[in-house]
Every structure is written in structure tokens, then in C-alpha cells.
Amino acid sequence: MRYLTSAQLETPMxxxxxxxxxxxELTSTPVFDDLAQPFAHPPMATTTVVLRTEQSGRSRAFVVGAQTKASYSRPDQPAGCVRLRLEPGVxxxxxxxxxxELTDRAxxxxxxxxxxxTFASELTQLPAEQAIGYLDNELPQRLSETDTDRAHRIVLREAITALTxxxxxxxxxxxxRLAVSERQLRNLFTAGIGLSPKHFARIQRLRRxxxxxxxxxxxHLAANTGYYDQSHLTADFRTLMGVPPAAYLRGKLPAPTRCRLPR
Structure with a gap:
């Protein structure tokens, strides 16, 4: 069975x-009404705000934390989405x-x-472009960043660049290289991304x-993406995706479940 990923339908905004x-990143997905089409959701090292509008007009705003393993699902309602992927550390x-606190949760x-x-109500009542315009006008006025916050984000950004x-x-x-302890770096990744540095690196390598x-x-893929050998790639792939690499390419994937959305 052929599975789609949401990335195949997303358009950058x-x-x-x-x-x-x-x-x-800011992306939009048009209303997708093929309820028979299953989706594959690879692990993701990003916290994402999702503005979801069903074909009926009902809108919901929710947050999806970093996802440590793949999931496979089928939509239960025709819907389109706008996704706001947050910078690490914010x-x-x-x-x-x-x-x-959001890892593996919606x-x-x-x-x-x-x-x-505090803007959830407005974001679900406005069309997508107007909702983004509303955030453009209102959100920066509500945000503040201390020197410590800024310094932590700089270290986190440099670590991410190195690990990817x-x-x-x-x-x-x-x-x-960064002049921090392993404990400090682990705390920065946990608070800012929701993953340890090691798990973050595993997910980014898998996505490559x-x-x-x-x-x-x-x-060749194993050598070019930093795995010790092909067997290590296969083992990591199976752990994170739930199936071996060859099975994934053949479409032999777990049966999809219903999308898990917060009520």
C-alpha cells in the first residue's frame, strides 16, 4: 500500500x-478528502503548531511535539492544515x-x-492568511527574550548545525567545541527541542x-549518512520507523490507525 507523507502535500508560505x-518554516496543506489514503509520519525533531480546518468549516489549533518514532494513520475527516514549525529553543x-513536556504528544x-x-480562539476563527497576519501584528508585542535565553538559543543553534x-x-x-558540559547541552536540547542530543542526531540522520x-x-547510504555500516542503518531504521528499510520501500508498513487529535 502506498503511503503519503504530509510533506508531499505541503506548500511553503x-x-x-x-x-x-x-x-x-510555515506551510499550508489544501483540504485532503481521500479518507482511504494512509499517511506515514516519520520521526520529527520539531515542535509544530497546527491550524487544522475541516471541510465542514470546523477549525482547531493544536501543538504537536517532537515525535521520537514513526506513526502510520488515516484521516478521519477531510481537512487542510497550516503548520508553524517553531525554532529550536523558543x-x-x-x-x-x-x-x-510536548514530546510524543498532541x-x-x-x-x-x-x-x-492566548491567541487560540482568534486563530481558529480566522481564515489561514488572516490568522498569520494576526500573529504578525500581535505576537511580537507579547514576546520577550532575556540575555540568557538568547545565549542558550545561540549554543543550541550551533550544536544543531554541527550534529546535522x-x-x-x-x-x-x-x-x-561549544565550551559546555554534556549535562548542560542535554538540558538545552531537552528544554528547547524535547529530545536528547543523541536522539536528535538519530532522527536527523534517519530523515537524510x-x-x-x-x-x-x-x-552507500549508510556510508554517506554517518552510519558505521549497513547493519547499523538497518537496526536504527527498524527502531525508529517500525519496519526494516526494504519493507518500507516496498510499502509493507503497519496498518494505519485513526489520526490522534486532541479533543
Whole structure:
């Protein structure tokens, strides 16, 4: 069975300049009404605010935390979405909680105490473009950042850049380069992304494999994405995706479940 990913349907939207310090990406997905089509959701190292509008006109705003393993689902209602993917390190400032509190969860936006949570009602009552325009006007006025917050974000950004490079350093090498302890770095990743540095690196490496899967032999992919060998790639792939690489490419995937959305 052929599974889609949401990324295959997403269209990038222009992020207003005032929101760029807080968002890595802004995308929209048109109303998808094929309820028989299953979706694959690979692990994701990002906290995402989702504005979901069903074909009936009902709108909901919720937050999806970092996802540590893949899931497979089938939509229960025709719906379109706007997704606001948050910059690493800004979850507490925008949502009022550490990213780790959202990992592997989907939570209603209006249940969160941060500035974005207070806008949930307006965001569900406005069309998508107007909702983004509303945030453009209102959100920056509600945000503040201390020197410590800014310094933590800089360290986190530098660590992410290093861990997503082809020649990613080991954790001891990275902490020495950044002049922080392993405990400090782990705390920054947990609060700012919702994952440990090691799990973050695993997910990013897996997503590179998924981007090139089917275009070259698995042994070449393993060497080019930083795995020790093909067997290590296969084991990590199975752990994170729930199936071996070859089965994934053949479409032999777990049976889809209904989308889990907060009520």
C-alpha cells in the first residue's frame, strides 16, 4: 500500500519578517478528502503548531511535539492544515512549557499558558492568511527574550548545525567545541527541542536516509549518512520507523490507525 507523507502535500508560505526569529518554516496543506489514503509520519525533531480546518468549516489549533518514532494513520475527516514549525529553543517563550513536556504528544493550543495559547480562539476563527497576519501584528508585542535565553538559543543553534553536518562530531567533541558540559547541552536540547542530543542526531540522520532512499544502495547510504555500516542503518531504521528499510520501500508498513487529535 502506498503511503503519503504530509510533506508531499505541503506548500511553503512566506513567513512574515517579524515571525522569522520564532519559526523555522510555515506551510499550508489544501483540504485532503481521500479518507482511504494512509499517511506515514516519520520521526520529527520539531515542535509544530497546527491550524487544522475541516471541510465542514470546523477549525482547531493544536501543538504537536517532537515525535521520537514513526506513526502510520488515516484521516478521519477531510481537512487542510497550516503548520508553524517553531525554532529550536523558543517553545517555552511561545507556549509556556519546555519542549520536553510536548514530546510524543498532541495538545490543544488553548491548554498551553504561553502567548500563542492566548491567541487560540482568534486563530481558529480566522481564515489561514488572516490568522498569520494576526500573529504578525500581535505576537511580537507579547514576546520577550532575556540575555540568557538568547545565549542558550545561540549554543543550541550551533550544536544543531554541527550534529546535522555530514561529518558530525561526537558528543564529547561537540561539548568541547561549544565550551559546555554534556549535562548542560542535554538540558538545552531537552528544554528547547524535547529530545536528547543523541536522539536528535538519530532522527536527523534517519530523515537524510529517507530523503535518498531508493536512489542508491543501502551500503552507500549508510556510508554517506554517518552510519558505521549497513547493519547499523538497518537496526536504527527498524527502531525508529517500525519496519526494516526494504519493507518500507516496498510499502509493507503497519496498518494505519485513526489520526490522534486532541479533543
Amino acid at each position: 512566506t513567513t512574515p519578517e517579524s515571525l522569522r526569529p520564532w519559526l523555522t 517553545t517555552r517563550q511561545l507556549l509556556g512549557v519546555a519542549a520536553a 495538545v490543544r493550543l488553548d491548554e498551553l499558558p504561553g502567548p500563542l495559547g 553536518a555530514d561529518n558530525a562530531p561526537s558528543l564529547p567533541e561537540l561539548t568541547a 536516509v529517507l530523503a535518498y532512499a531508493g536512489n542508491s544502495p543501502w551500503s
